[in-house]
Amino acid sequence: MSIKDELKPIILEMSYEQREVTLASGRKSNFYFDGKQTTLHAKGGLLVGKAFWEEVKKFEGPIDGVGGLTLGADPIATATSIAASLEGESVHAFIIRKEPKGHGTGQWLEGRKNLPPGSRVVIVEDVTTTGGSSIKAVERAEEEGLVVLGIITLVDREEGARENIEAKGQVLRSVFTRSEIVGA
Numbered sequence: 001m002s003i004k005d006e007l008k009p010i011i012l013e014m015s016y017e018q019r020e021v022t023l024a025s026g027r028k029s030n031f032y033f034d035g036k037q038t039t040l041h042a043k044g045g046l047l048v049g050k051a052f053w054e055e056v057k058k059f060e061g062p063i064d065g066v067g068g069l070t071l072g073a074d075p076i077a078t079a080t081s082i083a084a085s086l087e088g089e090s091v092h093a094f095i096i097r098k099e100p101k102g103h104g105t106g107q108w109l110e111g112r113k114n115l116p117p118g119s120r121v122v123i124v125e126d127v128t129t130t131g132g133s134s135i136k137a138v139e140r141a142e143e144e145g146l147v148v149l150g151i152i153t154l155v156d157r158e159e160g161a162r163e164n165i166e167a168k169g170q171v172l173r174s175v176f177t178r179s180e181i182v183g184a
Contacts, residue, residue: 049079065094070096073095077124092114094109120149128157158179
């Protein structure tokens with residue numbers, strides 16, 4: 001059984017809900033993917049790390065790090081870094097804060113010592129709708145001197161993220177699309 005075949009039922013059980021919600025983009029929707037329910041699940045997190053690592057390897061190397069905006073990216077970045085390490089690769093996780101640290105160094109990016117300027121990274125997300133959070137993560141990472149190779153999402157809701165991200169000159173890869181999870 002493939003990683004995706006094992007992961008899909010966990011996403012359906014833990015992360016997918018049919019109910020009225022307001023998304024981060026401000027849009028209303030009659031369904032919701034709470035990716036954190038899968039990425040923080042014991043087996044789900046392991047499978048997410050493996051699935052993301054398979055997608056990361058599709059980018060031209062070397063890849064120095066994976067990360068994104070806190071909170072959705074945090075467990076994904078860690079799991080992906082561990083999956084890479086299990087294959088003998090050194091791909092560090094990093095976290096981009098929503099605002100700079102209010103004390104100490106005032107950093108935007110956690111994991112900085114592992115990723116000097118010029119490090120090649122991939123941005124990770126749990127769910128993309130319009131791509132706004134992903135684009136924000138790319139901009140912040142680039143301001144920190146990192147070279148962003150692309151973005152990977154667990155679930156692309158297929159509501160404009162790919163088009164918006166590509167319009168900014170980035171690549172979006174998805175482990176799943178909404179259609180692959182719940183049908184068209």
